[in-house]
Amino acid sequence: MTTQASPPLAGCRLSVNALAEPLVRRLLDEAEALGIAYERDAAGVCIVDAGVATRGSVAAGVLVGEICMGGLGRVGLRADGSGGWPTWLDVASAQPVLACLGSQYAGWSLAASKEETGGKKFFSLGSGPARALAGKEPLFAELGYRDQSAAGVLVLEVDRVPPKIIVDKLLRDCGLTPEGLTVILTPTTSLAGTTQVVARVLEVALHKAHELGFALADIVDGAATAPLPAPSPDGVEAMGRTNDAILYGGRVQLSVKGSDGAARELARQLPSRNSRDYGRSFAEIFKEAGHDFYKIDGALFAPAEVWVSNIASGTTWHGGATDLPLLQRLWMKEAT
Incomplete structure (x- = not known):
């Protein structure tokens, strides 16, 4: 692949929390119409139930x-049955490294024991702009980016309100007052939860490119699409469907600069079919791994099909392919 001369986001003055703030206000303003609710806890933190x-x-x-x-x-819903599934999510960003890795990636590990919570143990991976305020992940040193906003928002894929010890940690690590923090809860078994996970199709490609050692500074634009399944009431099945949507139905185009050799290798190595676990439902793979993500081949976490367009040469390289028949077998029954 390629080497990075300097952190890809060094000198970036964009604030992901400030840019997200109007969207958060819209979420709250339209809560009833969107079928969600919010309230402030005893300290003043805004908790959104989605x-x-x-x-x-x-x-x-x-x-x-x-x-x-x-x-x-930008995330958009598209109705297009010609692709083998009725609804698709389209995602695009002109700042894919910052949007996907500096903000969207679920990389902040948040855990508390049952002794600390006074009840059930708690675990979640935090995603969204507030990660860039805390900067707890080594990834932020690699990116060369930290946010300094006075307000922040974090998304948790959980089915209960985080305990006080976790909320206190968020406030402390982000340097926020309670009134400045919004936490959005999106269980994967819900409509909103399934949707926001599938909307990570571009982020999955960025994360895989990073794992492959491609120079993130050379990724200049990105667009992606993936089919949107119905959520499942079973937690493992719901997680499996969102992963399968990307692994077998996700299609991504990355615009890059640099050499054709690096672009070609990225297109060749990035697709999910390079994994030894490719070809089965993620729920099945996860169960066989004893519910341990670290026993699953990391090469699987990637979109199904990719195009890498080198803007320096004008050449586009293609790799991988979708498998919509597999998704149809997993998700659909004929009404006969």
């Missing part, structure tokens, strides 16, 4: 997807 005790909606998930991208990405 599918725990509320119905939620696909529209809420689309908006949460844009919030996750720090206001630097």
Whole structure:
């Protein structure tokens, strides 16, 4: 691949939290219409329920997807049965590294024992703009980016309100007052939860490119699409469907600069079919791995099909392919 001369976001003055703030206000202003609810806890932190005790909606998930991208990405719902599935999510960003890795990526590990919570243990991976305020992940040193906003928003894929010890940690690590923090809860078993996870199709490609060692500074634009399944009431099945949507139905185009050799290798190595686990439902793979993500081949976490367009040469390289028949078998029954 290629080497990085300097952090890809060094000197970037964009604030993902400030850019997301108008979207957060819209989420709250349209809460009733979106089928969600919010309230402030005893300290003043805004907790948004986008599918725990509320119905939620696909529209809420689309908006949460844009919030996750720090206001630097567009997420749209498209009805197109010609592709083998009736609804698709389209995602695009002119700042894909910052939007996807500096904001959207679920990389902040948040855990508390049952002794610390006074009840059930808690675990979630935080995603969204507030990650860039805390900067707890080594990724931010690699990116050369930190945000300094006075308000922040974090998304948690959980089915209950985080305990006080976790909320206190968020406030402390982000340097926020309670009134400045918004936490959005999107269980994957909900409409909003399924939607906002599938909206990570471009982010999955960026993360895989990073894992492959491609120079992130050379990725200058990105667009992606993936089919949107119905959520499942079973947690493992719901997670499996969102992963399968990307692994077998995700299509991504990255615009890059640099050499044709590096672009070609990225197109060759990036697709999910390079994994030894490719070809089965993610739920099945996850169960066989004993519910341990680290036992699953990391090469699987990638979109199905990619195009890498080198703007320096005008050449586009293609790799991978979707498998919609597999998704249809997993998700659909004929009404006969």
